Amino acid sequence: MNIAVVGCGAIAKTRHAPGVAEHPKAVLYAVCDPVRENADALAEAYHTKAAYKIEDVLGDPKVDAVIICTPERFHCANVVAALEAGKDVLCEKPLAMTPLEGRAILDAQKASGRLLMVAFGQRLSPGHQLAKRLLEEGAIGKPLAFRTALAHAGVEYATIEGPSPDFYDKKLAGIGDVMLSVGCHRMDLMPYLLGGKIKAVSALLPTIDKTYADGRPIDAADHAMITMELDNGISGMAWISWCDYGQPERSTVIYGTQGVMTVCRSPEVTVERRDRRTERYDAASSPGEWQLPTRHFIDVLAGDALPICSGSDGQDCLLALEAAKRSHQQGRRVELAELSGLDRKLSTGQFGKE
Ligand SMILES: NC(=O)c1ccc[n+]([C@@H]2O[C@H](COP(=O)([O-])OP(=O)(O)OC[C@H]3O[C@@H](n4cnc5c(N)ncnc54)[C@H](O)[C@@H]3O)[C@@H](O)[C@H]2O)c1
Known part of the structure; x- marks a missing residue:
């Protein structure tokens, strides 16, 4: 093809x-x-x-x-x-x-x-696939809560142009904010790993460090603290940032009735059980791990x-990001049910009346 x-x-x-x-x-x-x-x-x-x-x-x-x-x-x-x-x-x-x-x-x-x-x-990464399987096998009993982090030094270090004093002057409009660029991964991953859908979100979305060339803070969140409640009763926190100038942070910890699972770099998954036994698992990573979404897309097209x-998973994530934005703006917890039909309403031209 x-x-x-x-x-x-x-x-x-x-x-x-x-x-x-x-x-x-x-x-x-x-x-x-x-x-x-x-x-x-x-x-x-x-x-x-x-x-x-x-x-x-x-x-x-x-x-x-x-x-x-x-x-x-x-x-x-x-x-x-x-x-x-x-x-x-x-x-x-x-x-x-x-x-x-x-x-x-x-x-x-x-x-x-x-x-x-x-x-x-991130759904396809070997560590997350392994974590999902272990969770489904009951490795930590019934999952209760989580905390997850995804943070790095900023989107300017990840794009083809690289950092420059006027990076955000030129590029911010195309990128959105830290939640669209980075946080979306965890708003998608946590419900996927834990087998639920996001029910409610509370968020603080400040601008703590990124500036335009003239030193003004950018007009978008560069840092985010989120709580997510899933519809299966599990809840947790996400720490998302473009302002982590050390080693990038990408750990997830899931607390269950029988132990605690940490998903990180090698060993990708650690399970500390309630009886104090600790098990470490290394998922079989391959050198082409970064290409997994492309490979998977072609496998699907080939019928393999x-x-x-799916697209509707992508839309679920956009609705959760919208809930986070409203939560920050209105200083309250926002239920996703409040947004029901929002995308339909908006697509019939009522956007300005929101
Ligand atoms: N999955 C991940 O973990 C991950 C990591 C990094 C980036 N991304 C995503 O990948 C996308 C691109 O990010 P990037 O880091 O490669 O950005 P980039 O700035 O390095 O590259 C974007 C490219 O798109 C081109 N472009 C701009 N407008 C275009 C248009 N209308 N039609 C065709 N090309 C156009 C630009 O000239 C540029 O070459 C973003 O959506 C980003 O969020 C995903």
Whole structure:
């Protein structure tokens, strides 16, 4: 099958282009980016063709599927256009910027009948897959509560352009805030690991360190403290930050009736049981771990796997992010039931009246 990668920045370069090129059932047919040098560099590295407009990729009947790796602000328009052109789509996380955009994508997906998946790669990481299996086997008894952290030095260190004094002046509008960029992973992962859906969220979303070039704080959260209540009775806290200037933080601790599970780096999973026995597990990581979402997408297209993360999972996450935003703005706990129909209401043009 022929796959095109749209957006030739850091994630395309390190994960999706190699992920497609290395899969025996796929061909990296084209790469596309309005910044010609980004498209040309990736095309040259993989001996494939470069396009500079998404229309050229979507209009090519030889393209079966596309992977959207553009900044967040462009996900909605690109995913909808790709679905309408009859292509199967893997979209980098998050699915879009808002539930309104997410709904437009789900409507386009339904009308097109094409496959839509979201690259929430943390679901697929060997440590999290192992943790999920151990939880299901009752390794810590009944899960009761959790705390999870995902923090690094800022999105400017992760993109193709790299840090600069005016990074947020130029890029913030395309990225959103720390919750869209980083927190979405944990708002997606925790319900997935613990087998529930988010029922309510309380959030503090301050701006603690990132600035524009002139020294003013950016107009978006760069740090977040969240509590999540799941509909299965489990609740927990998430610590999310762009302002962790030490080693990136990515641990999750789950407390159960029979022990405590820690998911981290090697050993990926540790279980301390109530009887004080400790067991350490190393998941079998492979060198291509970063390419797992790409590989999984192609496996699903080939009929060799079932999708692990659908468009509606992506929309659930956007609704939880919206609840977090409202919680911070209104200084209260927000139930997701309050947002029921919000995306439908918004998509019929009532956004301004909210
Ligand atoms: N799964 C993960 O853990 C993970 C990690 C990093 C980034 N991401 C996601 O990947 C996406 C891209 O991030 P990145 O770090 O590669 O960013 P980046 O800034 O390095 O690259 C983005 C690229 O998209 C191009 N682009 C901009 N608008 C475009 C458009 N309309 N059509 C086509 N290309 C366009 C830019 O020129 C740039 O080359 C974001 O959604 C980000 O959240 C995911």
